[in-house]
Amino acid sequence: MATGQDASTLDRRAFLKVSALVGGGMALSLTMPGMARGADSDEVVELTDFVTIDHAGLITIAAKNPEIGQGVKTSLPMLIAEELDCAWDQVNVVQADFDPSRYERQRAGGSLAIRFEWLPMRQAGAAARQMLVAAAAETSGLPASELSTASGFVRHSASGRKWSYGELASAAARQPAPDLAKVELKDPKDFGIVGKPTVGVDSARVLRGEALFGIDTRMPGMLHAVLETAPAHGGKLKSADTSAAKAARGVVAVLKLDGIGGPDAMTDCVAVIATNHWYAEQARKLLTLEWDLGAAKGHSLDAYAKEAARLHDADKGAELRRDGDAPARLAEAAKVVRARYSYPFIAHATLEPQNCTALYKDGALEMWAPTQTPDRGVGMIEKLLGIPADRQTVHITRIGGGFGRRLFADFMVQAAALAKAMPGKPVQLLWNRAEDIKRDFYRPGGWHSFAAGLDDDGKLIAFTDHFSTFGSEGKPHHSASMQPIHFPAGLVEDLLYTMDVIDTVIPMGPLRAPGSNALAHAFQGFLDEVAEAAGKDLPTLMLELCAEDRVIGEDTNAWGTGWAFKTARARGVIEKVLKDSGWAKRGSGDGRGMGFGFYFSHQGYFAEVADVSVEGEDVKVHKLWVAADVGSHIVNPMGAEAQVTGAIVDGLAQAMGQRISFTDGVIEQENFDTFPLGRISATPEISVSWVKTDNPPSGLGEPALPPVVPALTNAIYAAGGKRIRDLPIQSWT
Amino acid sequence: MLEEDEFMLVVNGEERLIKASADMPLLWALRQEVGLSGVKFGCGAGLCGACTVHLDGSPVRSCVLPLGSVGSSEVTTLEGIQDDPLAERLFDAWLEIDVMQCGYCQAGQIMSAHALLKDNPTPSNEEIDMAMEGNICRCGTYPRIREAIRIASEEEEA
Numbered sequence: 001m002a003t004g005q006d007a008s009t010l011d012r013r014a015f016l017k018v019s020a021l022v023g024g025g026m027a028l029s030l031t032m033p034g035m036a037r038g039a040d041s042d043e044v045v046e047l048t049d050f051v052t053i054d055h056a057g058l059i060t061i062a063a064k065n066p067e068i069g070q071g072v073k074t075s076l077p078m079l080i081a082e083e084l085d086c087a088w089d090q091v092n093v094v095q096a097d098f099d100p101s102r103y104e105r106q107r108a109g110g111s112l113a114i115r116f117e118w119l120p121m122r123q124a125g126a127a128a129r130q131m132l133v134a135a136a137a138e139t140s141g142l143p144a145s146e147l148s149t150a151s152g153f154v155r156h157s158a159s160g161r162k163w164s165y166g167e168l169a170s171a172a173a174r175q176p177a178p179d180l181a182k183v184e185l186k187d188p189k190d191f192g193i194v195g196k197p198t199v200g201v202d203s204a205r206v207l208r209g210e211a212l213f214g215i216d217t218r219m220p221g222m223l224h225a226v227l228e229t230a231p232a233h234g235g236k237l238k239s240a241d242t243s244a245a246k247a248a249r250g251v252v253a254v255l256k257l258d259g260i261g262g263p264d265a266m267t268d269c270v271a272v273i274a275t276n277h278w279y280a281e282q283a284r285k286l287l288t289l290e291w292d293l294g295a296a297k298g299h300s301l302d303a304y305a306k307e308a309a310r311l312h313d314a315d316k317g318a319e320l321r322r323d324g325d326a327p328a329r330l331a332e333a334a335k336v337v338r339a340r341y342s343y344p345f346i347a348h349a350t351l352e353p354q355n356c357t358a359l360y361k362d363g364a365l366e367m368w369a370p371t372q373t374p375d376r377g378v379g380m381i382e383k384l385l386g387i388p389a390d391r392q393t394v395h396i397t398r399i400g401g402g403f404g405r406r407l408f409a410d411f412m413v414q415a416a417a418l419a420k421a422m423p424g425k426p427v428q429l430l431w432n433r434a435e436d437i438k439r440d441f442y443r444p445g446g447w448h449s450f451a452a453g454l455d456d457d458g459k460l461i462a463f464t465d466h467f468s469t470f471g472s473e474g475k476p477h478h479s480a481s482m483q484p485i486h487f488p489a490g491l492v493e494d495l496l497y498t499m500d501v502i503d504t505v506i507p508m509g510p511l512r513a514p515g516s517n518a519l520a521h522a523f524q525g526f527l528d529e530v531a532e533a534a535g536k537d538l539p540t541l542m543l544e545l546c547a548e549d550r551v552i553g554e555d556t557n558a559w560g561t562g563w564a565f566k567t568a569r570a571r572g573v574i575e576k577v578l579k580d581s582g583w584a585k586r587g588s589g590d591g592r593g594m595g596f597g598f599y600f601s602h603q604g605y606f607a608e609v610a611d612v613s614v615e616g617e618d619v620k621v622h623k624l625w626v627a628a629d630v631g632s633h634i635v636n637p638m639g640a641e642a643q644v645t646g647a648i649v650d651g652l653a654q655a656m657g658q659r660i661s662f663t664d665g666v667i668e669q670e671n672f673d674t675f676p677l678g679r680i681s682a683t684p685e686i687s688v689s690w691v692k693t694d695n696p697p698s699g700l701g702e703p704a705l706p707p708v709v710p711a712l713t714n715a716i717y718a719a720g721g722k723r724i725r726d727l728p729i730q731s732w733t
Numbered sequence: 734m735l736e737e738d739e740f741m742l743v744v745n746g747e748e749r750l751i752k753a754s755a756d757m758p759l760l761w762a763l764r765q766e767v768g769l770s771g772v773k774f775g776c777g778a779g780l781c782g783a784c785t786v787h788l789d790g791s792p793v794r795s796c797v798l799p800l801g802s803v804g805s806s807e808v809t810t811l812e813g814i815q816d817d818p819l820a821e822r823l824f825d826a827w828l829e830i831d832v833m834q835c836g837y838c839q840a841g842q843i844m845s846a847h848a849l850l851k852d853n854p855t856p857s858n859e860e861i862d863m864a865m866e867g868n869i870c871r872c873g874t875y876p877r878i879r880e881a882i883r884i885a886s887e888e889e890e891a
Binding site: 648 | 768775781866
């Protein structure tokens with residue numbers, strides 16, 4: 001186990017197990033600060049699954065979800081601490097291991113943490129508080145109704161008596177667990193932690209260089225593995241000569257592994273296992289492998305583009321939504337605007353490459369995994385490798401970026417397979433950057449042919465979109481689909497959406513605001529053209545479309561990610577960003593201009609304005625204004641603003657230069673020279689305004705990203721540049 | 734007398750005998766032979782800056798620096814600047830506005846920022862951008878990186 005690895009856990013049984021595993025010499029690194037205070041670990045009292053208190057009053061709160069930089073290791077414990085009614089500086093936060101029996105959903109994805117946990121985390125804190133109050137009542141003989149709490153004390157105001165949570169901990173732990181649905185919650189006006197800018201709980205540790213991330217996991221005798229996989233997606237291993245690699249310096253084993261369960265688990269590969277990652281990488285180059293790459297023959301980006309063009313010329317997609325008779329209304333419209341838009345495949349490129357550390361011993365598997373979905377890894381390993389879920393332990397490490405890539409658990413399955421082949425030896429699997437980019441699950445590309453009809457007054461009366469996307473057997477992949485209810489559906493009387501699906505072998509997956517990050521560009525870009533043709537600007541057109549208070553769509557669905565779009569909330573952020581940016585007084589000409597974009601995703605309403613200069617091919621973004629409505633409360637304003645500004649930087653980089661291309665299934669980008677990420681010099685000043693409305697708080701990891709893409713492209717056009725219909729803006733090869 | 738594959742590195746002020754091949758990048762020697770985690774692997778090609786360390790005080794990309802070429806130069810990682818007054822100013826500024834999101838690139842960011850302020854205690858915005866351009870932050874914390882460097886440099890002025 002690690003030097004300083006954050007595998008400390010509230011589960012004392014697990015703690016003892018891990019301590020025993022690594023031996024007494026390493027136990028200190030696993031000890032929670034709370035435990036370090038008292039020599040006797042019995043002084044640490046586990047009150048609930050989430051709250052542990054030591055007799056000195058230090059409160060340890062479990063953070064249940066994976067931390068990928070979205071701030072949940074801070075924001076979710078803040079919700080607990082708020083209702084527990086302690087001081088934040090009394091709190092020590094530890095990452096919970098994967099344990100659905102205690103923590104239920106433990107995922108990072110869909111901007112769902114705040115939306116799903118706003119109430120349950122508060123209830124968890126309130127339950128622990130109620131147990132402390134009951135303990136004080138029991139100890140003092142006073143009725144609980146006369147007791148109150150504040151800053152880690154239970155108080156009896158009539159007598160002036162008070163008891164610290166630390167001294168009540170043991171008695172509190174003996175109280176029956178309260179019914180969560182009935183615990184008393186604070187009036188939000190009394191919040192003292194929620195809403196206060198709060199520094200991330202790991203920030204100081206990161207600055208000390210502590211071993212927090214998956215890649216930092218260290219154990220005595222740990223081996224380092226790399227995997228050589230097929231150069232093209234869908235490839236099968238025909239033959240392997242591993243003799244030279246086996247003889248190379250530092251190499252411990254070379255293993256040929258058959259693919260199991262597809263690209264989201266493990267494809268055919270050869271693993272090189274060595275004493276140092278570098279030796280494994282060097283020996284990998286000595287492998288002589290023969291691959292059957294037939295499955296990906298013809299799967300090239302150019303071929304897909306030609307197919308999409310053919311499909312759009314034929315104009316016969318399957319119907320996704322039909323309201324009225326849009327083709328007939330187009331034929332009689334005073335003015336018709338038509339345009340084709342496209343966007344490319346892109347990669348996640350988390351800065352910490354995919355990795356996982358695993359130890360298989362006596363039929364049990366222990367993993368240190370930077371994963372957004374530990375449950376998925378455990379389930380796949382059970383199914384594909386036959387290790388029962390109850391024989392698997394997953395320590396969720398801090399994660400060097402997720403963006404949806406780590407919703408896939410392929411690296412967990414692979415590390416487990418390696419560990420199973422090397423029983424008793426801890427094995428760390430680490431992908432290099434080229435593999436990380438070439439073995440991704442990409443944001444799918446797509447093409448849209450739009451038409452819009454305007455009447456004599458410039459009113460939008462008809463709208464059509466023919467969408468070409470990717471999937472298999474006529475069904476779009478879940479990250480390549482479009483909701484029939486996509487804006488402006490329901491707000492234009494005559495509307496037709498059609499879709500066709502191109503079969504692909506290229507793996508696809510959700511990438512930060514999946515679907516939305518691509519559709520925002522196409523729809524808001526085209527609507528900017530429609531507004532221009534109508535003699536107005538895009539925000540004016542949007543406000544007209546949203547003029548009436550309407551709710552479009554259902555509030556819930558199976559995923560809990562319902563798509564109820566409320567026009568009033570859209571108007572709120574649009575009006576705010578226009579005011580903030582001085583839109584009405586914006587200048588034009590001289591190569592400078594402002595562009596607008598709006599998008600609704602993950603229950604967040606975002607309106608954004610970009611101020612840019614264009615000189616030849618060069619684009620300079622000066623400033624970005626964001627107005628956001630994510631409900632009634634911002635849990636941690638410091639983290640929340642960071643999510644928004646980060647999404648802006650991400651979206652600008654995507655739009656400017658990111659593109660994954662491929663020929664016969666071979667991905668053509670390998671590193672940050674050809675797949676460029678945002679850099680500091682391209683980063684504008686960013687201003688963020690919150691429009692608080694009486695709606696349940698929702699998440700911020702994703703919804704700020706989509707509208708920045710059209711805000712940028714529309715600004716480039718306003719500045720006298722090209723109308724950008726095809727992304728990326730600058731072509732990289 | 735050192736063998737052909739033995740190297741006496743000076744890491745954070747201490748001599749460390751490393752037995753490894755001469756072409757092993759300094760990054761992997763620091764992470765896996767010395768056992769330091771304040772130096773990160775991002776790209777392996779000198780393109781992202783996550784592996785930035787100081788070599789005799791100057792920032793270098795340890796992922797493309799072969800062990801055999803380090804010689805007697807002093808290697809300093811994030812762990813080695815913890816008590817340095819300039820680093821402390823940077824840490825304070827970094828925490829004051831909580832720069833990091835996932836945090837993975839931040840060791841490299843700090844090492845580059847430290848090298849910048851050591852040579853140029855009050856950099857302009859353009860100088861900050863120029864010095865930090867080689868350090869990718871995938872989370873996009875750049876506005877706060879700029880701000881934190883400004884805070885740390887203003888404390889220098891004050």
